[in-house]
Amino acid sequence: MTRQELIANIRRKKSFLCVGLDTDIQKIPEHLLTEEDPIFAFNKAIIDATAPYCIAYKPNLAFYEAMGVKGWIAFEKTVEYIRSNYPDQFIIADAKRGDIGNTSKLYARTFFETLDVDAVTVAPYMGEDSVTPFLETPLPTSPEGKEKHRQHWVILLALTSNKGSQDFQTRPLSNSPEGEEPSSEKLYERVLRKSQEWADEDQMMYVVGATQGRAFEDIRKIVPNHFLLVPGIGAQGGSLEEVCRYGMTKDCGLIVNSSRAIIYASNGEDFALRAGEEAHKVQQQMAKEIEKLRK
């Protein structure tokens, strides 16, 4: 999906909600456990119920890998299901990968060719050659032999929502010998600046936790137009209003993720219905923010 298509979807659906498919076999409703593939059955119902209210899905790989082969199968089926039934949804593989060049290339092949997602989250610690292979994957060829020109994206970790983000991400760097950067630059600010040499706003987004409040102001000085993927609303305590106040751009520029608060709204037979209602509530809040953009 291109940046323009994403922006059009956000405006049309009045939503910038991403539903996080952090599906845990220990948390899904008991009546699903008799299904052949309970994880996929859960995801399918959640997707059908929430699709009108969101513009993206973000399965977190950890939840699927934890179940070994079965989990991997459920993950593949989930991606295919979204792709086939809701082609306007942006699919993010939340994998936080990153390795030396030839290895990152394989991860890129996995997510963009074998699986055909739109975006992968990537960790920046190993630098340029660990990130750029995700930008260079040859575009996949469809089974009909026609080339698909799907735009794919890297979503780079910048300032995360967890407590440990203070250990390294917010550490100030000393003056660069080249004297190019402001003197008080923090590590995550360096990540934001340096990575703009690798890809522009058409192929790169950044993870910024909803718990980071006014740091969004500083971030917008460095990346005024890039989309930010914002986890941490709901269970982790971030505020949607605050994120919008400091982080929104004229094109919205935000994809806000909610996982547990939506997908585990109920663990009874009504789980999908309740997930849809929760997603709808968030979408209604978001619609108000989108309206402000138009004024």
Place this chain on the structure above:
Amino acid sequence: MTRQELIANIRRKKSFLCVGLDTDIQKIPEHLLTEEDPIFAFNKAIIDATAPYCIAYKPNLAFYEAMGVKGWIAFEKTVEYIRSNYPDQFIIADAKRGDIGNTSKLYARTFFETLDVDAVTVAPYMGEDSVTPFLETPLPTSPEGKEKHRQHWVILLALTSNKGSQDFQTRPLSNSPEGEEPSSEKLYERVLRKSQEWADEDQMMYVVGATQGRAFEDIRKIVPNHFLLVPGIGAQGGSLEEVCRYGMTKDCGLIVNSSRAIIYASNGEDFALRAGEEAHKVQQQMAKEIEKLRK
């Protein structure tokens, strides 16, 4: 495996070689492609041929994930095969994972419970709560109901072997407000120091690329006793002799990885034989280094 057991294995086998199982379907000998599971067939033959000369195996998850479900099955079978047939081998899942606490906990469950490896490589960018769940996993229970007390390890990325290691890892930090650290501390040095608050040398190792030469001297000032996992020998251009000169401790303190130079020594019918010969050559060099320790 405990630190003491690892050191005993190294002394007994006069080797600190780790064979990297970066198994790529496009690079394995053609005659294996008719096997039911070519990747596992390749790994099994390589393991049988190299086991006398190494003390560890390191499958890199990227290579397995790139093949989807089939790859995941081959990965599980490979871990089980080593565990059953070569119980004195240290198994490293080279996964470079790291996520918020509850997600890292799931990755830990995958690698230490579902799969029963000894160690996982972890990226430090997200800080303490992204790393410590790998140290806290409840120990697995064997099928017989007897508790296994397998020690598990985190191998944290510190200074990697790739060019991109210069983008962030070697950036100098400015003086800490607490004034605790030396003024010229680099990011990777901060990672080495900070992470010692999370686990000691019995549960933590660090990745330091063989291409980093004399940086090993600085690293040994910060982590004089920790084991270092050293990739980058062979195909990536690092020198074993140099790594030993600057990085070895009285307990060896090194696990040196070689992947492509060993496993792809030949792509004919003699691939396993040639891999064994290459591993043996490296082991003979290592034996000389181990001898020096004893003087």
